[in-house]
Amino acid sequence: MRVKVAVFWGCCILASQYAYEMSVREVLPKLGVELVDLREALCCGDPVRSVNDFAANYLSARVLALANLTGLPNLLVPCNRCHFTISEAKRAVERDEKVREKIVGMLKEEGLEYNPNIKVWHVIDLLHDCVGLKSVGKAVVKPLKGLKLASHVGCQIIRYSDLGRVDDAENPRKMDELIRATDAESVDYNEKLDCCGSHLMLSHPDTALSLAGGKVKAVQGLCVDGLVVSCPDCGLMFDSKQKEAGTTVGAKLNLPVLYLTQLLGLALNVEQEKLGLQLNQSPVDQLLSKVSA
């Protein structure tokens, strides 16, 4: 099966979480998903939500209008936060006539057209529901047998259910199933639904880091080979800031953290450099040597 989707990266991926972008660009086409970039880079409106709800909705609607320019009915949003912000905006535009009228008018000023029928996907449901576990499993050329992993789905793609989310709010399974499709093991653990804390980096950075540190410490205690994430904010907190997070919880953290698409890339035997694995700041070498052994 081949499918062509527009892709919106948001800020965090484009500005610093390059490994996620590289691995998505590398792996998805190999699984039959062709990616088409939007004309412009734009914020989804997430940090603006706290300042002005309407302006946040406008930014998200503008993202959908940019997606509309590609003529494609599906938009991939690999960031959990962007996925939530855009989903909320879609709902506000749909439900509130006044908001809709204003936003449609503002977009018109820029020659853009709002399209309510664009379906928003995340990497997880695109691979699980659209590409399918069977196809993912079939594409695996280097089974990751023997790897024991913990998954972190993140908050905003699973809550709140009324909005229509990527997976179940209290018992998300899709990411684990994708991990298992590579022949690796995905363990269940008590802290699975704990938040990475990234939003608090804006107002209470120390607390944000201790939330991240607490979770990494707990996962480290499970004696797994690594923690798999699929959101740039979670990647930032658990991987890029792992050392700092460790100091806030008084623990020496050395847990390999990698993106789901990096893991899939390893199973598809993509060169590590193309997956951006040199950019992970956590000690992924341990895990990589186990994979290549």
Next chain:
Amino acid sequence: MGLTDLMSMAKPNLESREKILRKLRGRELINCFQCIKCTSGCTALKLLELKPHEIEKLVNFGFVDELAASDIIWTCVTCLKCVQRCPQKASPYHVIVALRNLAVEREAKVPEAFMKAVSQILETGLAEAYQKVTTRKMEACDRESLKLPKIPAPKEGFQAVFLKALEER
């Protein structure tokens, strides 16, 4: 700051309460019956003592001005567990967002990073600046050296329209 201290001398302001209900585009908030499911699962409770059920009750009582001026509304980590688990659809998360918006309108103390993100978006379209990163072997990289495509900033008209959007209440 404990919220009980902050309301002890205050008088309810029902006009401000109405403002929050308008922002919420629904009146489910008044159905909150203090079951405390939100607080018992709150990520920010453990470290920052955010108690969403108290926020709900205070808004319902009309102590909105106090809340909008308080630091407590900026401790929410937006994990959305409260929205998911509320049996009354009284979504503390959305109430907190409405209070934050009101705080901005009133020029109360707002964490700087939020306003900075807004001005960054005005300037470049993105809330964050492109960063140079390093590999584990300490080699510096950027989008160009990683062969990632350049994605252009929004076209000229964007800034004016976004500014207009920011004026909406």
